[in-house]
Amino acid sequence: MRAAIAIALCAACSQRAPHQAPAPKPAPLAHASQGDLAREVDDADRHGTYGELRARWVGQSLHWTVTRQRQLCLSPEACHVAAFPIQRPATHGWMPALVFAPGEFAKLEAGCGAAAQCQLEIEGTLGELAASAELPTSLVVRDVRVIAARG
Numbered sequence: 001m002r003a004a005i006a007i008a009l010c011a012a013c014s015q016r017a018p019h020q021a022p023a024p025k026p027a028p029l030a031h032a033s034q035g036d037l038a039r040e041v042d043d044a045d046r047h048g049t050y051g052e053l054r055a056r057w058v059g060q061s062l063h064w065t066v067t068r069q070r071q072l073c074l075s076p077e078a079c080h081v082a083a084f085p086i087q088r089p090a091t092h093g094w095m096p097a098l099v100f101a102p103g104e105f106a107k108l109e110a111g112c113g114a115a116a117q118c119q120l121e122i123e124g125t126l127g128e129l130a131a132s133a134e135l136p137t138s139l140v141v142r143d144v145r146v147i148a149a150r151g
Contacts, residue, residue: 058126060125
């Protein structure tokens with residue numbers, strides 16, 4: 001009996017989980033601005049095509065100009081920015097989280113200083129996109145590189 005259990009355990013241990021390849025990177029979008037994403041989020045809201053939206057956008061390389069509000073971006077671990085010019089009423093209220101490449105937050109600090117608001121030109125990869133009819137849209141831009149910071 002013990003031999004049968006030992007054999008079963010060895011067989012189970014030797015079976016490996018099938019290798020899962022990383023999700024394929026989507027084809028680069030010709031137009032990947034904040035406005036382009038906002039239009040596609042609005043379309044997904046109307047048609048319920050959130051899965052297709054995520055499939056098209058997650059993994060895309062982005063080159064955006066955003067506004068850093070000092071109180072919402074005090075450290076590289078906790079930084080959210082306004083993707084659109086601040087206006088009332090807000091047409092799109094999502095504030096992307098930024099995950100900086102090594103050394104890049106220092107560039108933001110050097111360019112923005114203590115300014116309450118600062119324009120940032122950034123490049124990065126859309127790492128996460130949560131969009132649904134029930135919750136507000138949220139996104140995370142990863143590997144962010146600061147191209148320019150104007151305080």
